[in-house]
Amino acid sequence: MTLAAVIPDWTSPNQERARKLLDAYPERRSAVMPLLYLAQLEHGHLTDSGMTQVAELTGLTPAQVQAVASFYTMYKRDHVGKYLISVCTSISCFLMGSDEVLTAVEEESDALDGTTSADGTFSVEHVECIGACGGAPAVQVNYELIEGVTPEKGKALCQWLRDAAPEVVLTDEMQELFGGVRSFDWGSKEAEGAVAPVPAFGPYGSAKREGRS
Amino acid sequence: MSFPLILTQRMIDHPADSHLIDVYEGAGGYDVMRKVLSGMTPEQVVAEVKSANIQGRGGAAFPAGIKWGFLAPAEPRYLVVNGDESEPGTFKDRQLLERDPHQLIEGVIISSFALGVNHAFIYIRGEYPKPARRVQQAVEAAYAKGHLGHNIMGSGFDLDVTVHLGGGAYICGEETALLNSLEGLRGEPRLKPPFPAVEGLYAKPTIVNNVETISNIPWIIDNGGEAFAAIGDENSVGTRLFSLSGHLKKPGNVEVPMGLTWRELIYDIGGGIRDDRELKTWVPGGASAPWFVPEHHLDVKVTKDDVAHAGSMLGSGAVIVMDETTNVVAAAHRIVKFFAHESCGQCTPCREGTTWLENILWRLLNGAGRQSDIELLLDICDNISPGLAWPPKMTTICPLGPSAVSPITSIMTHFRDEVQAMVDLAAEPASA
Numbered sequence A: 001m002t003l004a005a006v007i008p009d010w011t012s013p014n015q016e017r018a019r020k021l022l023d024a025y026p027e028r029r030s031a032v033m034p035l036l037y038l039a040q041l042e043h044g045h046l047t048d049s050g051m052t053q054v055a056e057l058t059g060l061t062p063a064q065v066q067a068v069a070s071f072y073t074m075y076k077r078d079h080v081g082k083y084l085i086s087v088c089t090s091i092s093c094f095l096m097g098s099d100e101v102l103t104a105v106e107e108e109s110d111a112l113d114g115t116t117s118a119d120g121t122f123s124v125e126h127v128e129c130i131g132a133c134g135g136a137p138a139v140q141v142n143y144e145l146i147e148g149v150t151p152e153k154g155k156a157l158c159q160w161l162r163d164a165a166p167e168v169v170l171t172d173e174m175q176e177l178f179g180g181v182r183s184f185d186w187g188s189k190e191a192e193g194a195v196a197p198v199p200a201f202g203p204y205g206s207a208k209r210e211g212r213s
Numbered sequence B: 001m002s003f004p005l006i007l008t009q010r011m012i013d014h015p016a017d018s019h020l021i022d023v024y025e026g027a028g029g030y031d032v033m034r035k036v037l038s039g040m041t042p043e044q045v046v047a048e049v050k051s052a053n054i055q056g057r058g059g060a061a062f063p064a065g066i067k068w069g070f071l072a073p074a075e076p077r078y079l080v081v082n083g084d085e086s087e088p089g090t091f092k093d094r095q096l097l098e099r100d101p102h103q104l105i106e107g108v109i110i111s112s113f114a115l116g117v118n119h120a121f122i123y124i125r126g127e128y129p130k131p132a133r134r135v136q137q138a139v140e141a142a143y144a145k146g147h148l149g150h151n152i153m154g155s156g157f158d159l160d161v162t163v164h165l166g167g168g169a170y171i172c173g174e175e176t177a178l179l180n181s182l183e184g185l186r187g188e189p190r191l192k193p194p195f196p197a198v199e200g201l202y203a204k205p206t207i208v209n210n211v212e213t214i215s216n217i218p219w220i221i222d223n224g225g226e227a228f229a230a231i232g233d234e235n236s237v238g239t240r241l242f243s244l245s246g247h248l249k250k251p252g253n254v255e256v257p258m259g260l261t262w263r264e265l266i267y268d269i270g271g272g273i274r275d276d277r278e279l280k281t282w283v284p285g286g287a288s289a290p291w292f293v294p295e296h297h298l299d300v301k302v303t304k305d306d307v308a309h310a311g312s313m314l315g316s317g318a319v320i321v322m323d324e325t326t327n328v329v330a331a332a333h334r335i336v337k338f339f340a341h342e343s344c345g346q347c348t349p350c351r352e353g354t355t356w357l358e359n360i361l362w363r364l365l366n367g368a369g370r371q372s373d374i375e376l377l378l379d380i381c382d383n384i385s386p387g388l389a390w391p392p393k394m395t396t397i398c399p400l401g402p403s404a405v406s407p408i409t410s411i412m413t414h415f416r417d418e419v420q421a422m423v424d425l426a427a428e429p430a431s432a
């Protein structure tokens, strides 16, 4: 069966990405993780049919693919809001007041930790260390990072996401608006960001914001 | 003290765009690759890395040259760069990936040539999309220049590089779990032996090295192993990128030579404690490491052996500082909670033990502790890590379980009165 016949419902850029991913590894099965991200991007979250498609692409059984998907926290098997807000509550962020940031975000987003807001705009989760401890407390929106977030800035971030409703979230833009101390100098700004709660990485899907360079 | 900034000089010289290939090449980048591919044998490269005596920067501090020497002759062989960086407190590899991806790629090319590898993988944690974008763009730029791909610089050497994103699981930083993950399996650690150098990715000989370890390779080959070995302290050489976090005036990554004292690192480099408060305790090497306290450890040297003799480890280079206002039981609970969440579940002492430890600390924190809880905590710790020895005796496939014991033995050793006070608080009858 051709690749397109296995994933007829995927966009053609994502079909092309899938083809490249299958070629990037000595063995097809190694593409299971990136393909799961693509399936999640296609369907909003990881559906049973998405996992079955990935199984066919990689030569695994659907049960094997499910076993992989359930092992990792970033594969979401339930509906996720448009913006997934991840608040780090690990040790360094905890020491710098992350629990108050989480509470502020829960209040403003109308989504308690581990849930999605009724209007589907936000999902909120507390997460373990996201490698931004020098800029604690740290928050991610669709995995795009903001360092040095206060409870007030956390609230303002939620308001901004609701009102401005950016299609592509950019780490540099959010850092400028809602961030503070950073773990290190970030250097020049990036125009590429996330369009969904899936890590925005070229081979799996990311997008550029028009008019930014 | 004068020392070269091996890893971070280019970022300082080019604060905006050290990640671009033109900037990298303009500063002499990829010259070492040219030197290696046009005039050195793989054996000569390995010999330099051996004489550099560089200890791996991922956590275990195993000498890279010795590990390379274990690589079995079977083919194909693989190089896997470990960029899973998930040990709480650690954010150094993120900077190396984001700000100087070509330094890493040049290191990958030189290392692959030395090891007879034609396909290398860079495994980056899933929560690092920006570092992954930067590395992917750098890989594509290197292909476009002919630094990667077929017959690099006409040398006959071929190398492909694949960038792989993780899925949000700390355990995938453990090298055999990482290999399983890369093979499309659940990220569960394998029993060792066989070691990856003999049976690694797809059961083929594989070298797994940390991002920082490989990022040092271009400098080492450029300047010679002996020059590297001359930096720092005799038992831990070179510079190291430390991640400073917590209650410091100047948190962030710093590149310093090995062999400073903790006092220098915390007060001179880290700027001291915020609001000039007192230092209470610090975690010297990532969440897995037993804690240090100012009464005993400020003048201990920051080297592998000195820290080991004092009962802890440099681990991932993450220094987490806590001031006098810190509730150490709450801090220990936070770290234990991490390990309970990240246990892969294969081994009973780890899966069950870490969950129990977290639950008991939680009830202590919430005023529901029992007088027997201190003994119970220590008993569970002993089940995971018999004798509570350092380094731990293992009852599990990997060291994740024993890592959860470190914060508990630390508070019991240094702050037992505070733990007892929490228990006593709970034991007082509620006033009417």
Ligand SMILES: Cc1cc2nc3c(=O)[nH]c(=O)nc-3n(C[C@H](O)[C@H](O)[C@H](O)COP(=O)(O)O)c2cc1C
Pocket (backbone or CB within 6 Å): B055, B056, B057, B058, B059, B060, B061, B062, B064, B082, B083, B084, B085, B086, B087, B170, B171, B172, B173, B174, B175, B176, B208, B209, B210, B211, B213, B214, B398, B399, B400
């Ligand atoms: C639970 C656990 C987590 C680990 N996480 C990482 C990690 O995130 N990054 C890393 O480089 N090494 C990590 N390691 C160490 C690796 O197993 C391995 O020793 C290292 O990648 C080898 O590289 P090096 O010799 O260059 O340090 C971890 C080990 C354990 C037991």
Ligand code: FES
Pocket (backbone or CB within 6 Å): A088, A089, A090, A091, A092, A093, A094, A128, A129, A130, A131, A132, A133, A136, A137, A138, B088, B089, B090
């Ligand atoms: S502890 Fe929050 S980013 Fe590391």
